[in-house]
Amino acid sequence: DSPNTEDIDTAASYARKTHCDVVAGFGGTDSLNAAKAVAVLAGNYLFCEDLFENPSIQPPVALVTIPAFPSFGFEVLPMFFLTDMRQDIQRVYSHRYMYPRATIVDPRISAQIDEETTAQVNTATLSIATEAVISKSTNSLVNTYALKSIDLIFKNLPAAYRDLQNITARGHLSYASVMTGMAFSVSRLSLSLALSLALSSRTRIPVHRAMGVFLPHVMEYNLTATPGKYVQMSKVMDEDVREITVIEAAIKAVEGVRKLEFDLDIPQRLSLFDISKTEFSRIAEIAIGFPFIENAPRPLNRDEFETILIAAY
Structure with missing residues (x-):
């Protein structure tokens, strides 16, 4: 425990x-x-x-x-x-x-963890990095760290997932986590983390596992508020954003995350877990109390958290 x-x-x-x-x-x-x-x-x-x-x-x-x-x-x-x-x-x-x-970061230590944990903890890193990009408190340095973290995860997580002994890929994922932490210390935004902590309070679902579930739904919630930032993420995910509208290019970032999670067997629906919708009101009430939601680009209250929970179900 x-x-x-x-x-x-x-x-x-x-x-x-x-x-x-x-x-x-x-x-x-x-x-x-x-x-x-x-x-x-x-x-x-x-x-x-x-x-x-x-x-x-x-x-x-x-x-x-x-x-x-x-x-x-x-x-x-x-x-x-x-x-x-x-x-x-x-x-x-x-x-x-x-x-x-x-x-002290030594990627050789992480070669001892299994595929499932590898996918989950690095998807959790991706969750925080994507929100650092869109935070109202972001700056050019935070943006650089966060976008580089996203780039490293997309380029190296599939390889580390397929080959647990790929130390080069694991090293890049370790660097991505450290850079994400540095970005988060300034951006102070993670609805995915707030929801995951609240969900973990009411269930036995680990925080790092829940973050991957919430990631695409939180991205969809915030997309229309900062589409230009999503286009930046689409580009580092190597999505083709030529000759399409800004909104279409922004949606590519969410689609890129969904494809990555599908390839890693990350669940994207709360309905796959033993959780009742009757818990959503209490989960939203807990989530709204965490100190890293104020910098969200869209207005946020308990009802909006419930909306995200329903969408994720």
């Missing part, structure tokens, strides 16, 4: 007693999230659930992250998500103090 606030409090108590001065997070996103939380709490006499109220904190102990596979930017992001045992939902905490002192 994913770590929760009680698990973190136990680990942080031990870190304080042993005067820990470095925390290393090795593994997937859950391990990295736990390491970030322990690093903060080791330097502050707080309970983990207190962090979600955004108290003043002292700098954490030094943090080193070592991702076992691409972690959709969380290997470098000053942010973590955990299950809050008090409210029984996923919650997010971010603070500028939480940037790692170092991140």
